[in-house]
Amino acid sequence: MSGMLGLGFMQKAFLAGAIISIVLSLMSFFVVLRGMSFIGVGIAHSALGGIALGVLAGVDPRWTAIVFCVAVANLITYTSRKGALQEDAVIGIFFSLTMAAGIILIGLSKAYSVDLFGYLFGNILAVSNEDLWLAAGVGLLVLASAGVFFKELLMDSFDRELALASGIPVKSLDHLMASLIALTVVISVKLVGIVLASALLVIPGATALRLTARWQRMLGISLVAALLATFGGLSLAYFFDLAPGASIAVVSSALFFLSFLRKS
Amino acid sequence: MNGEAGRVVELRDVLVRYDGNVVLEDIDFDLSAGEIVAVVGPNGGGKSTLLKVILGIKNIEKGTVRVLGKPPSEARNDMGFLPQISTYKRSFPVTVLDVVLMGMYGRLGLFRRPKRREREKAMDTLGQVDMAQLASRPFKDLSGGQQQRVGIARALVSEPRLLLLDEPSTGVDVVAQESFYRLLEKFRGEKGISVVIVSHDVGMIAPVVDRVALLNRNIHYYGEPTGALAPAMLEKAFGAHVRLLVHDEHCLTCSRR
Ligand SMILES: Nc1ncnc2c1ncn2[C@@H]1O[C@H](COP(=O)(O)OP(=O)(O)OP(=O)(O)O)[C@@H](O)[C@H]1O
Numbered sequence: 001m002s003g004m005l006g007l008g009f010m011q012k013a014f015l016a017g018a019i020i021s022i023v024l025s026l027m028s029f030f031v032v033l034r035g036m037s038f039i040g041v042g043i044a045h046s047a048l049g050g051i052a053l054g055v056l057a058g059v060d061p062r063w064t065a066i067v068f069c070v071a072v073a074n075l076i077t078y079t080s081r082k083g084a085l086q087e088d089a090v091i092g093i094f095f096s097l098t099m100a101a102g103i104i105l106i107g108l109s110k111a112y113s114v115d116l117f118g119y120l121f122g123n124i125l126a127v128s129n130e131d132l133w134l135a136a137g138v139g140l141l142v143l144a145s146a147g148v149f150f151k152e153l154l155m156d157s158f159d160r161e162l163a164l165a166s167g168i169p170v171k172s173l174d175h176l177m178a179s180l181i182a183l184t185v186v187i188s189v190k191l192v193g194i195v196l197a198s199a200l201l202v203i204p205g206a207t208a209l210r211l212t213a214r215w216q217r218m219l220g221i222s223l224v225a226a227l228l229a230t231f232g233g234l235s236l237a238y239f240f241d242l243a244p245g246a247s248i249a250v251v252s253s254a255l256f257f258l259s260f261l262r263k264s
Numbered sequence: 265m266n267g268e269a270g271r272v273v274e275l276r277d278v279l280v281r282y283d284g285n286v287v288l289e290d291i292d293f294d295l296s297a298g299e300i301v302a303v304v305g306p307n308g309g310g311k312s313t314l315l316k317v318i319l320g321i322k323n324i325e326k327g328t329v330r331v332l333g334k335p336p337s338e339a340r341n342d343m344g345f346l347p348q349i350s351t352y353k354r355s356f357p358v359t360v361l362d363v364v365l366m367g368m369y370g371r372l373g374l375f376r377r378p379k380r381r382e383r384e385k386a387m388d389t390l391g392q393v394d395m396a397q398l399a400s401r402p403f404k405d406l407s408g409g410q411q412q413r414v415g416i417a418r419a420l421v422s423e424p425r426l427l428l429l430d431e432p433s434t435g436v437d438v439v440a441q442e443s444f445y446r447l448l449e450k451f452r453g454e455k456g457i458s459v460v461i462v463s464h465d466v467g468m469i470a471p472v473v474d475r476v477a478l479l480n481r482n483i484h485y486y487g488e489p490t491g492a493l494a495p496a497m498l499e500k501a502f503g504a505h506v507r508l509l510v511h512d513e514h515c516l517t518c519s520r521r
Protein backbone atom coordinates (compact mmCIF):
# COMPACT_ATOMS: atom_id res chain seq x y z
CA MET A 1 0.00 0.00 0.00
CA SER A 2 2.70 2.47 0.99
CA GLY A 3 4.51 1.51 -2.20
CA MET A 4 1.52 2.55 -4.23
CA LEU A 5 1.03 5.82 -2.37
CA GLY A 6 4.72 6.63 -2.56
CA LEU A 7 4.41 7.14 -6.28
CA GLY A 8 3.77 10.70 -7.40
CA PHE A 9 1.34 9.79 -10.12
CA MET A 10 -0.66 7.56 -7.76
CA GLN A 11 -0.87 10.38 -5.20
CA LYS A 12 -2.27 12.64 -7.87
CA ALA A 13 -4.64 9.94 -9.01
CA PHE A 14 -5.99 9.49 -5.49
CA LEU A 15 -6.32 13.22 -4.96
CA ALA A 16 -8.14 13.68 -8.26
CA GLY A 17 -10.27 10.67 -7.40
CA ALA A 18 -11.23 12.15 -4.03
CA ILE A 19 -12.20 15.49 -5.56
CA ILE A 20 -14.39 14.12 -8.29
CA SER A 21 -15.93 11.50 -5.99
CA ILE A 22 -17.20 14.29 -3.75
CA VAL A 23 -18.67 16.18 -6.70
CA LEU A 24 -20.06 13.09 -8.45
CA SER A 25 -21.71 11.83 -5.29
CA LEU A 26 -23.68 15.07 -4.84
CA MET A 27 -24.62 15.26 -8.52
CA SER A 28 -25.57 11.60 -8.47
CA PHE A 29 -27.89 12.31 -5.54
CA PHE A 30 -29.82 14.80 -7.64
CA VAL A 31 -29.56 12.87 -10.91
CA VAL A 32 -31.22 9.88 -9.26
CA LEU A 33 -33.86 11.89 -7.38
CA ARG A 34 -34.74 13.95 -10.44
CA GLY A 35 -34.71 11.01 -12.83
CA MET A 36 -31.99 12.59 -14.97
CA SER A 37 -29.84 9.52 -15.62
CA PHE A 38 -30.31 9.62 -19.34
CA ILE A 39 -29.68 13.36 -19.52
CA GLY A 40 -26.43 12.66 -17.69
CA VAL A 41 -25.44 10.07 -20.27
CA GLY A 42 -26.30 12.43 -23.12
CA ILE A 43 -24.38 15.36 -21.68
CA ALA A 44 -21.36 13.18 -20.89
CA HIS A 45 -21.10 11.90 -24.43
CA SER A 46 -21.35 15.37 -25.91
CA ALA A 47 -18.03 16.12 -24.19
CA LEU A 48 -16.29 14.30 -27.02
CA GLY A 49 -17.54 16.91 -29.49
CA GLY A 50 -16.18 19.68 -27.26
CA ILE A 51 -12.82 17.98 -26.92
CA ALA A 52 -12.58 17.47 -30.67
CA LEU A 53 -13.29 21.14 -31.29
CA GLY A 54 -10.40 22.06 -29.02
CA VAL A 55 -8.06 19.62 -30.70
CA LEU A 56 -9.00 20.89 -34.14
CA ALA A 57 -8.67 24.55 -33.19
CA GLY A 58 -5.46 23.99 -31.32
CA VAL A 59 -6.96 25.19 -28.02
CA ASP A 60 -6.86 23.40 -24.67
CA PRO A 61 -9.62 20.79 -25.15
CA ARG A 62 -10.61 20.99 -21.47
CA TRP A 63 -11.89 24.53 -21.95
CA THR A 64 -13.68 23.85 -25.21
CA ALA A 65 -15.25 20.79 -23.58
CA ILE A 66 -16.57 22.93 -20.70
CA VAL A 67 -18.12 25.51 -23.03
CA PHE A 68 -19.47 22.94 -25.47
CA CYS A 69 -20.88 20.60 -22.83
CA VAL A 70 -22.62 23.36 -20.89
CA ALA A 71 -24.09 24.67 -24.15
CA VAL A 72 -25.33 21.24 -25.25
CA ALA A 73 -26.74 20.53 -21.78
CA ASN A 74 -28.79 23.72 -21.90
CA LEU A 75 -29.85 23.10 -25.47
CA ILE A 76 -31.13 19.64 -24.52
CA THR A 77 -33.02 21.13 -21.59
CA TYR A 78 -34.50 23.89 -23.70
CA THR A 79 -35.43 21.69 -26.65
CA SER A 80 -37.07 19.01 -24.58
CA ARG A 81 -39.17 21.67 -22.86
CA LYS A 82 -40.18 23.52 -26.04
CA GLY A 83 -40.31 20.79 -28.59
CA ALA A 84 -43.13 18.37 -29.17
CA LEU A 85 -40.49 15.64 -28.88
CA GLN A 86 -40.05 13.43 -25.88
CA GLU A 87 -37.06 14.36 -23.78
CA ASP A 88 -35.43 10.97 -24.25
CA ALA A 89 -35.66 11.29 -28.04
CA VAL A 90 -34.04 14.72 -27.86
CA ILE A 91 -31.23 13.35 -25.73
CA GLY A 92 -30.73 10.37 -28.04
CA ILE A 93 -30.35 12.67 -31.02
CA PHE A 94 -27.93 15.12 -29.38
CA PHE A 95 -25.99 12.28 -27.88
CA SER A 96 -25.22 10.52 -31.16
CA LEU A 97 -24.84 13.75 -33.13
CA THR A 98 -22.26 15.36 -30.84
CA MET A 99 -20.34 12.15 -30.35
CA ALA A 100 -20.24 11.38 -34.07
CA ALA A 101 -19.23 14.96 -34.83
CA GLY A 102 -16.44 14.61 -32.29
CA ILE A 103 -15.07 11.50 -33.92
CA ILE A 104 -15.23 13.04 -37.41
CA LEU A 105 -13.49 16.19 -36.19
CA ILE A 106 -10.76 14.24 -34.46
CA GLY A 107 -10.29 12.28 -37.68
CA LEU A 108 -10.07 15.51 -39.67
CA SER A 109 -7.52 17.04 -37.34
CA LYS A 110 -4.95 14.43 -38.42
CA ALA A 111 -3.47 14.76 -34.99
CA TYR A 112 -2.45 11.16 -34.50
CA SER A 113 -1.36 11.88 -31.00
CA VAL A 114 -4.96 12.39 -29.87
CA ASP A 115 -5.74 9.81 -27.22
CA LEU A 116 -9.36 9.03 -28.16
CA PHE A 117 -9.37 5.94 -25.98
CA GLY A 118 -8.14 8.02 -23.07
CA TYR A 119 -10.99 10.49 -23.42
CA LEU A 120 -13.54 7.71 -23.61
CA PHE A 121 -12.25 5.58 -20.77
CA GLY A 122 -10.03 7.88 -18.76
CA ASN A 123 -6.35 8.17 -18.13
CA ILE A 124 -6.06 8.84 -14.45
CA LEU A 125 -2.41 7.89 -14.19
CA ALA A 126 -1.62 10.87 -16.40
CA VAL A 127 -3.36 13.47 -14.20
CA SER A 128 -1.42 16.72 -14.25
CA ASN A 129 -1.28 19.50 -11.68
CA GLU A 130 -3.33 21.60 -14.01
CA ASP A 131 -6.01 18.89 -14.16
CA LEU A 132 -6.08 18.85 -10.37
CA TRP A 133 -6.53 22.60 -10.09
CA LEU A 134 -9.25 22.56 -12.70
CA ALA A 135 -11.07 19.73 -10.92
CA ALA A 136 -10.80 21.51 -7.57
CA GLY A 137 -11.95 24.86 -8.92
CA VAL A 138 -14.83 23.61 -11.02
CA GLY A 139 -15.75 21.09 -8.33
CA LEU A 140 -16.05 23.85 -5.73
CA LEU A 141 -18.24 25.86 -8.08
CA VAL A 142 -20.55 22.88 -8.59
CA LEU A 143 -20.77 22.11 -4.86
CA ALA A 144 -21.45 25.73 -3.98
CA SER A 145 -24.16 26.14 -6.61
CA ALA A 146 -25.97 22.96 -5.66
CA GLY A 147 -25.57 23.87 -1.99
CA VAL A 148 -27.06 27.34 -2.35
CA PHE A 149 -30.17 26.03 -4.10
CA PHE A 150 -30.33 22.77 -2.19
CA LYS A 151 -33.75 23.16 -0.61
CA GLU A 152 -35.29 24.39 -3.85
CA LEU A 153 -33.74 21.52 -5.81
CA LEU A 154 -34.97 19.05 -3.21
CA MET A 155 -38.54 20.33 -3.26
CA ASP A 156 -38.63 20.53 -7.04
CA SER A 157 -37.35 16.96 -7.26
CA PHE A 158 -40.04 15.81 -4.84
CA ASP A 159 -43.02 17.52 -6.43
CA ARG A 160 -42.76 19.96 -9.29
CA GLU A 161 -46.28 21.31 -8.90
CA LEU A 162 -45.65 22.13 -5.31
CA ALA A 163 -42.41 23.86 -6.22
CA LEU A 164 -44.19 25.90 -8.87
CA ALA A 165 -46.90 26.84 -6.41
CA SER A 166 -44.22 28.05 -3.99
CA GLY A 167 -42.83 30.35 -6.64
CA ILE A 168 -39.65 28.35 -7.20
CA PRO A 169 -38.22 29.02 -10.68
CA VAL A 170 -38.20 25.40 -11.81
CA LYS A 171 -37.12 26.07 -15.40
CA SER A 172 -34.02 27.85 -14.16
CA LEU A 173 -33.33 24.95 -11.82
CA ASP A 174 -33.47 22.55 -14.79
CA HIS A 175 -30.87 24.63 -16.59
CA LEU A 176 -28.76 24.90 -13.46
CA MET A 177 -28.79 21.13 -12.97
CA ALA A 178 -27.93 20.47 -16.62
CA SER A 179 -25.02 22.92 -16.44
CA LEU A 180 -23.71 21.41 -13.21
CA ILE A 181 -23.89 17.92 -14.71
CA ALA A 182 -21.93 19.16 -17.72
CA LEU A 183 -19.22 20.67 -15.51
CA THR A 184 -19.03 17.52 -13.42
CA VAL A 185 -18.61 15.36 -16.49
CA VAL A 186 -15.83 17.51 -17.89
CA ILE A 187 -13.75 17.29 -14.72
CA SER A 188 -14.40 13.54 -14.49
CA VAL A 189 -13.24 12.77 -18.01
CA LYS A 190 -9.55 12.61 -17.12
CA LEU A 191 -10.19 10.18 -14.31
CA VAL A 192 -12.73 7.74 -15.68
CA GLY A 193 -13.46 8.95 -19.18
CA ILE A 194 -16.69 9.95 -20.81
CA VAL A 195 -18.31 6.53 -20.87
CA LEU A 196 -17.75 5.80 -17.21
CA ALA A 197 -18.42 9.34 -15.98
CA SER A 198 -22.01 8.92 -17.07
CA ALA A 199 -22.19 5.68 -15.07
CA LEU A 200 -20.79 7.33 -11.95
CA LEU A 201 -23.38 10.07 -12.25
CA VAL A 202 -25.98 7.46 -11.45
CA ILE A 203 -24.54 4.56 -9.46
CA PRO A 204 -23.54 6.14 -6.10
CA GLY A 205 -26.91 7.87 -5.74
CA ALA A 206 -28.80 4.77 -6.81
CA THR A 207 -26.89 2.66 -4.29
CA ALA A 208 -27.60 5.16 -1.53
CA LEU A 209 -31.31 5.38 -2.34
CA ARG A 210 -31.55 1.61 -1.97
CA LEU A 211 -30.16 1.83 1.53
CA THR A 212 -32.07 4.67 3.12
CA ALA A 213 -35.30 6.63 3.10
CA ARG A 214 -33.76 9.85 4.43
CA TRP A 215 -32.08 12.33 2.14
CA GLN A 216 -29.43 13.32 4.67
CA ARG A 217 -28.23 9.72 4.88
CA MET A 218 -28.59 9.27 1.15
CA LEU A 219 -26.10 12.11 0.64
CA GLY A 220 -23.66 10.52 3.07
CA ILE A 221 -23.96 7.01 1.65
CA SER A 222 -23.62 8.33 -1.88
CA LEU A 223 -20.36 10.03 -0.89
CA VAL A 224 -19.00 6.92 0.82
CA ALA A 225 -20.00 4.75 -2.17
CA ALA A 226 -18.24 7.08 -4.61
CA LEU A 227 -15.07 7.26 -2.51
CA LEU A 228 -14.99 3.50 -1.98
CA ALA A 229 -15.43 2.90 -5.69
CA THR A 230 -12.71 5.33 -6.68
CA PHE A 231 -10.13 4.26 -4.11
CA GLY A 232 -11.00 0.58 -4.44
CA GLY A 233 -10.91 0.72 -8.21
CA LEU A 234 -7.60 2.58 -8.27
CA SER A 235 -6.01 0.10 -5.87
CA LEU A 236 -7.26 -2.86 -7.88
CA ALA A 237 -5.94 -1.28 -11.03
CA TYR A 238 -2.54 -0.73 -9.43
CA PHE A 239 -2.12 -4.18 -7.95
CA PHE A 240 -3.56 -6.20 -10.82
CA ASP A 241 -2.54 -3.91 -13.65
CA LEU A 242 -6.09 -3.22 -14.82
CA ALA A 243 -7.62 -0.26 -16.62
CA PRO A 244 -8.24 2.24 -13.77
CA GLY A 245 -11.40 3.93 -15.06
CA ALA A 246 -13.08 0.61 -15.78
CA SER A 247 -12.01 -0.78 -12.40
CA ILE A 248 -13.63 2.18 -10.66
CA ALA A 249 -16.88 1.61 -12.52
CA VAL A 250 -16.82 -2.11 -11.75
CA VAL A 251 -16.30 -1.54 -8.01
CA SER A 252 -19.05 1.07 -8.08
CA SER A 253 -21.46 -1.37 -9.71
CA ALA A 254 -20.42 -4.12 -7.31
CA LEU A 255 -21.38 -1.85 -4.40
CA PHE A 256 -24.73 -1.25 -6.04
CA PHE A 257 -25.42 -4.97 -6.32
CA LEU A 258 -24.19 -5.51 -2.77
CA SER A 259 -26.84 -3.05 -1.62
CA PHE A 260 -29.44 -5.61 -2.68
CA LEU A 261 -28.23 -7.85 0.14
CA ARG A 262 -30.06 -5.51 2.46
CA LYS A 263 -33.74 -6.27 2.43
CA SER A 264 -35.72 -3.21 1.47
CA MET B 265 -65.44 46.31 -9.63
CA ASN B 266 -62.01 45.40 -8.32
CA GLY B 267 -60.92 45.65 -4.73
CA GLU B 268 -64.30 44.84 -3.26
CA ALA B 269 -63.76 44.44 0.46
CA GLY B 270 -63.04 40.88 1.57
CA ARG B 271 -62.66 39.50 -1.95
CA VAL B 272 -60.06 36.76 -1.79
CA VAL B 273 -60.34 35.30 -5.27
CA GLU B 274 -61.74 36.97 -8.33
CA LEU B 275 -61.79 35.42 -11.80
CA ARG B 276 -63.43 37.27 -14.66
CA ASP B 277 -64.19 35.81 -18.08
CA VAL B 278 -61.28 33.40 -17.93
CA LEU B 279 -60.33 31.19 -20.87
CA VAL B 280 -57.73 28.43 -20.58
CA ARG B 281 -56.39 26.06 -23.19
CA TYR B 282 -54.11 23.05 -23.09
CA ASP B 283 -52.44 22.32 -26.42
CA GLY B 284 -55.09 24.30 -28.26
CA ASN B 285 -58.04 22.60 -26.57
CA VAL B 286 -60.29 24.80 -24.49
CA VAL B 287 -60.37 23.45 -20.96
CA LEU B 288 -62.00 26.36 -19.12
CA GLU B 289 -64.27 28.94 -20.72
CA ASP B 290 -66.26 31.98 -19.55
CA ILE B 291 -65.18 31.39 -15.98
CA ASP B 292 -66.39 33.91 -13.42
CA PHE B 293 -65.55 32.80 -9.93
CA ASP B 294 -65.18 34.60 -6.64
CA LEU B 295 -64.56 33.84 -3.06
CA SER B 296 -64.93 36.02 0.02
CA ALA B 297 -62.84 35.99 3.17
CA GLY B 298 -63.81 33.14 5.46
CA GLU B 299 -65.79 31.31 2.82
CA ILE B 300 -65.46 27.57 2.23
CA VAL B 301 -66.52 26.47 -1.25
CA ALA B 302 -66.46 23.23 -3.18
CA VAL B 303 -65.68 22.84 -6.87
CA VAL B 304 -67.32 19.70 -8.18
CA GLY B 305 -67.24 18.12 -11.61
CA PRO B 306 -66.49 15.04 -13.66
CA ASN B 307 -63.00 13.81 -14.54
CA GLY B 308 -61.38 16.20 -16.98
CA GLY B 309 -63.89 18.92 -16.10
CA GLY B 310 -61.11 21.37 -15.34
CA LYS B 311 -61.14 21.38 -11.54
CA SER B 312 -57.39 20.98 -11.07
CA THR B 313 -56.80 23.47 -13.85
CA LEU B 314 -58.96 26.02 -12.04
CA LEU B 315 -56.80 25.67 -8.93
CA LYS B 316 -53.65 26.07 -11.02
CA VAL B 317 -55.04 29.25 -12.52
CA ILE B 318 -55.70 30.64 -9.05
CA LEU B 319 -52.18 29.65 -8.03
CA GLY B 320 -50.80 31.34 -11.11
CA ILE B 321 -49.00 28.23 -12.36
CA LYS B 322 -51.22 27.82 -15.44
CA ASN B 323 -51.40 30.73 -17.84
CA ILE B 324 -54.74 32.02 -18.97
CA GLU B 325 -55.47 33.08 -22.49
CA LYS B 326 -58.15 35.61 -21.73
CA GLY B 327 -59.68 37.29 -18.70
CA THR B 328 -58.34 38.38 -15.32
CA VAL B 329 -57.33 36.60 -12.14
CA ARG B 330 -56.85 38.35 -8.81
CA VAL B 331 -55.95 36.84 -5.49
CA LEU B 332 -56.26 39.16 -2.49
CA GLY B 333 -56.41 41.99 -5.00
CA LYS B 334 -53.06 41.05 -6.57
CA PRO B 335 -51.90 38.93 -9.50
CA PRO B 336 -51.56 35.32 -8.27
CA SER B 337 -47.77 35.31 -8.53
CA GLU B 338 -47.60 38.07 -5.92
CA ALA B 339 -49.99 36.31 -3.56
CA ARG B 340 -48.21 32.94 -3.47
CA ASN B 341 -47.10 33.19 0.10
CA ASP B 342 -50.71 33.68 1.15
CA MET B 343 -51.83 30.45 -0.50
CA GLY B 344 -51.56 26.88 0.75
CA PHE B 345 -51.91 24.13 -1.85
CA LEU B 346 -52.58 20.43 -1.68
CA PRO B 347 -51.99 18.92 -5.16
CA GLN B 348 -54.07 16.03 -6.37
CA ILE B 349 -52.55 12.80 -5.06
CA SER B 350 -49.84 11.20 -7.22
CA THR B 351 -47.92 14.22 -8.44
CA TYR B 352 -45.00 13.47 -6.11
CA LYS B 353 -42.40 10.75 -6.53
CA ARG B 354 -43.27 7.64 -4.57
CA SER B 355 -39.91 6.51 -3.27
CA PHE B 356 -38.56 9.94 -2.42
CA PRO B 357 -36.30 9.90 0.66
CA VAL B 358 -38.01 12.45 2.91
CA THR B 359 -39.54 12.18 6.35
CA VAL B 360 -43.01 13.38 7.27
CA LEU B 361 -41.45 16.41 8.95
CA ASP B 362 -39.40 17.22 5.82
CA VAL B 363 -42.58 17.26 3.77
CA VAL B 364 -44.33 19.66 6.12
CA LEU B 365 -41.27 21.91 6.20
CA MET B 366 -41.51 22.21 2.41
CA GLY B 367 -44.71 24.14 3.00
CA MET B 368 -42.56 26.95 4.35
CA TYR B 369 -39.91 27.04 1.62
CA GLY B 370 -41.75 29.71 -0.35
CA ARG B 371 -41.98 31.99 2.67
CA LEU B 372 -38.37 31.35 3.66
CA GLY B 373 -37.18 32.43 0.23
CA LEU B 374 -33.81 31.69 -1.31
CA PHE B 375 -30.73 31.19 0.87
CA ARG B 376 -32.63 30.56 4.12
CA ARG B 377 -33.03 27.13 5.56
CA PRO B 378 -35.67 25.89 7.97
CA LYS B 379 -34.48 26.34 11.55
CA ARG B 380 -35.79 25.41 14.93
CA ARG B 381 -38.67 27.86 14.75
CA GLU B 382 -39.86 26.33 11.48
CA ARG B 383 -39.49 22.83 12.91
CA GLU B 384 -41.61 23.71 15.92
CA LYS B 385 -44.26 25.23 13.71
CA ALA B 386 -44.25 22.13 11.51
CA MET B 387 -44.59 19.82 14.53
CA ASP B 388 -47.41 21.95 15.82
CA THR B 389 -49.28 21.73 12.50
CA LEU B 390 -48.68 17.98 12.32
CA GLY B 391 -50.30 17.76 15.74
CA GLN B 392 -53.39 19.47 14.38
CA VAL B 393 -53.89 16.69 11.85
CA ASP B 394 -53.01 14.01 14.44
CA MET B 395 -49.77 13.04 12.75
CA ALA B 396 -47.15 14.39 15.17
CA GLN B 397 -46.23 10.90 16.37
CA LEU B 398 -45.16 9.95 12.83
CA ALA B 399 -43.00 13.04 12.22
CA SER B 400 -39.71 11.22 11.82
CA ARG B 401 -41.09 8.35 9.73
CA PRO B 402 -40.20 8.09 6.03
CA PHE B 403 -43.05 9.69 4.10
CA LYS B 404 -43.21 6.80 1.64
CA ASP B 405 -44.02 4.33 4.42
CA LEU B 406 -47.31 6.07 5.25
CA SER B 407 -50.69 4.92 4.00
CA GLY B 408 -52.41 6.99 1.33
CA GLY B 409 -54.76 8.60 3.82
CA GLN B 410 -51.92 9.45 6.20
CA GLN B 411 -50.00 11.02 3.33
CA GLN B 412 -53.02 13.16 2.52
CA ARG B 413 -53.14 14.41 6.10
CA VAL B 414 -49.47 15.27 5.98
CA GLY B 415 -50.14 17.11 2.72
CA ILE B 416 -52.87 19.09 4.43
CA ALA B 417 -50.48 19.97 7.25
CA ARG B 418 -47.98 21.12 4.65
CA ALA B 419 -50.62 23.32 3.02
CA LEU B 420 -51.57 24.81 6.39
CA VAL B 421 -48.13 25.30 7.92
CA SER B 422 -47.43 28.67 6.37
CA GLU B 423 -50.72 30.01 7.78
CA PRO B 424 -52.16 30.88 4.38
CA ARG B 425 -55.19 33.11 3.94
CA LEU B 426 -56.39 30.93 1.09
CA LEU B 427 -56.28 27.17 1.08
CA LEU B 428 -56.57 25.27 -2.22
CA LEU B 429 -57.21 21.57 -1.77
CA ASP B 430 -57.36 19.19 -4.74
CA GLU B 431 -59.40 16.19 -3.66
CA PRO B 432 -58.23 16.19 -0.06
CA SER B 433 -60.42 13.28 0.97
CA THR B 434 -58.90 10.79 -1.49
CA GLY B 435 -58.01 7.77 0.60
CA VAL B 436 -58.93 9.47 3.87
CA ASP B 437 -61.35 7.51 6.03
CA VAL B 438 -64.69 8.97 7.10
CA VAL B 439 -63.62 9.69 10.66
CA ALA B 440 -60.54 11.53 9.44
CA GLN B 441 -62.66 13.42 6.91
CA GLU B 442 -64.94 14.68 9.63
CA SER B 443 -62.12 15.81 11.83
CA PHE B 444 -60.60 17.44 8.76
CA TYR B 445 -63.75 19.44 8.05
CA ARG B 446 -63.86 20.45 11.71
CA LEU B 447 -60.27 21.58 11.37
CA LEU B 448 -61.20 23.74 8.39
CA GLU B 449 -64.07 25.23 10.39
CA LYS B 450 -61.68 26.02 13.19
CA PHE B 451 -59.22 27.74 10.88
CA ARG B 452 -62.01 29.71 9.32
CA GLY B 453 -63.24 30.77 12.75
CA GLU B 454 -59.84 31.68 14.20
CA LYS B 455 -58.02 33.06 11.20
CA GLY B 456 -60.72 33.89 8.67
CA ILE B 457 -59.08 31.54 6.19
CA SER B 458 -60.88 30.90 2.88
CA VAL B 459 -60.94 27.45 1.32
CA VAL B 460 -61.52 25.96 -2.11
CA ILE B 461 -62.04 22.19 -2.01
CA VAL B 462 -62.07 20.19 -5.22
CA SER B 463 -64.20 17.08 -5.10
CA HIS B 464 -65.79 14.48 -7.31
CA ASP B 465 -68.71 14.05 -5.09
CA VAL B 466 -71.45 16.63 -4.54
CA GLY B 467 -73.28 14.48 -2.00
CA MET B 468 -70.32 14.18 0.34
CA ILE B 469 -69.14 17.73 0.19
CA ALA B 470 -72.36 19.75 0.02
CA PRO B 471 -73.25 19.56 3.73
CA VAL B 472 -69.94 21.03 4.88
CA VAL B 473 -69.43 24.00 2.55
CA ASP B 474 -70.97 27.45 2.08
CA ARG B 475 -71.26 27.26 -1.70
CA VAL B 476 -70.79 24.74 -4.48
CA ALA B 477 -69.55 25.36 -8.01
CA LEU B 478 -70.43 22.80 -10.65
CA LEU B 479 -67.63 22.85 -13.18
CA ASN B 480 -67.47 21.13 -16.51
CA ARG B 481 -65.51 23.44 -18.78
CA ASN B 482 -67.97 26.18 -17.80
CA ILE B 483 -69.26 26.94 -14.36
CA HIS B 484 -72.84 25.70 -14.66
CA TYR B 485 -73.87 26.61 -11.17
CA TYR B 486 -72.34 28.53 -8.29
CA GLY B 487 -74.40 28.98 -5.17
CA GLU B 488 -76.14 27.31 -2.25
CA PRO B 489 -75.17 23.65 -1.83
CA THR B 490 -78.80 22.57 -1.86
CA GLY B 491 -79.28 24.04 -5.30
CA ALA B 492 -76.32 22.08 -6.59
CA LEU B 493 -77.90 18.84 -5.46
CA ALA B 494 -81.04 19.30 -7.57
CA PRO B 495 -81.07 16.46 -10.11
CA ALA B 496 -82.13 18.78 -12.92
CA MET B 497 -79.14 21.03 -12.21
CA LEU B 498 -76.70 18.13 -12.17
CA GLU B 499 -78.18 16.70 -15.32
CA LYS B 500 -77.77 20.02 -17.09
CA ALA B 501 -74.18 20.43 -15.98
CA PHE B 502 -72.91 16.94 -16.39
CA GLY B 503 -75.33 14.91 -18.43
CA ALA B 504 -74.45 11.27 -18.25
CA HIS B 505 -71.78 11.82 -15.60
CA VAL B 506 -74.32 12.43 -12.86
CA ARG B 507 -74.13 8.97 -11.42
CA LEU B 508 -70.44 9.38 -10.74
CA LEU B 509 -70.96 12.62 -8.91
CA VAL B 510 -73.59 11.87 -6.34
CA HIS B 511 -73.12 9.27 -3.68
CA ASP B 512 -75.72 10.71 -1.40
CA GLU B 513 -77.58 8.07 0.52
CA HIS B 514 -80.89 9.78 -0.23
CA CYS B 515 -80.35 9.34 -3.92
CA LEU B 516 -82.26 6.22 -4.81
CA THR B 517 -81.19 5.92 -8.40
CA CYS B 518 -77.52 6.39 -7.65
CA SER B 519 -75.33 3.57 -6.52
CA ARG B 520 -71.88 3.43 -5.11
CA ARG B 521 -69.64 1.94 -7.73
N1 LIG C 1 -50.58 19.18 -18.45
C1 LIG C 1 -51.60 19.03 -19.32
N2 LIG C 1 -51.36 18.95 -20.64
C2 LIG C 1 -52.37 18.80 -21.52
N3 LIG C 1 -53.66 18.73 -21.17
C3 LIG C 1 -53.98 18.80 -19.88
C4 LIG C 1 -52.97 18.95 -18.88
N4 LIG C 1 -53.57 18.99 -17.67
C5 LIG C 1 -54.88 18.86 -17.91
N5 LIG C 1 -55.14 18.75 -19.23
C6 LIG C 1 -56.48 18.62 -19.84
O1 LIG C 1 -57.33 19.60 -19.31
C7 LIG C 1 -58.60 19.07 -19.02
C8 LIG C 1 -58.96 19.35 -17.58
O2 LIG C 1 -58.06 18.67 -16.73
P1 LIG C 1 -58.10 18.80 -15.15
O3 LIG C 1 -56.94 18.05 -14.62
O4 LIG C 1 -58.23 20.23 -14.79
O5 LIG C 1 -59.47 18.04 -14.81
P2 LIG C 1 -60.05 17.64 -13.40
O6 LIG C 1 -61.41 18.20 -13.34
O7 LIG C 1 -59.12 18.01 -12.32
O8 LIG C 1 -60.14 16.06 -13.54
P3 LIG C 1 -59.95 14.91 -12.42
O9 LIG C 1 -61.26 14.78 -11.74
O10 LIG C 1 -59.65 13.71 -13.22
O11 LIG C 1 -58.85 15.30 -11.53
C9 LIG C 1 -58.54 17.58 -19.36
O12 LIG C 1 -59.16 17.40 -20.60
C10 LIG C 1 -57.08 17.28 -19.46
O13 LIG C 1 -56.86 16.33 -20.47
Ligand SMILES: [Mg+2]
Pocket residue numbers: 311312313348430
Ligand atom coordinates in the same frame (compact mmCIF):
# COMPACT_ATOMS: atom_id res chain seq x y z
MG1 LIG D 1 -57.98 16.98 -11.01
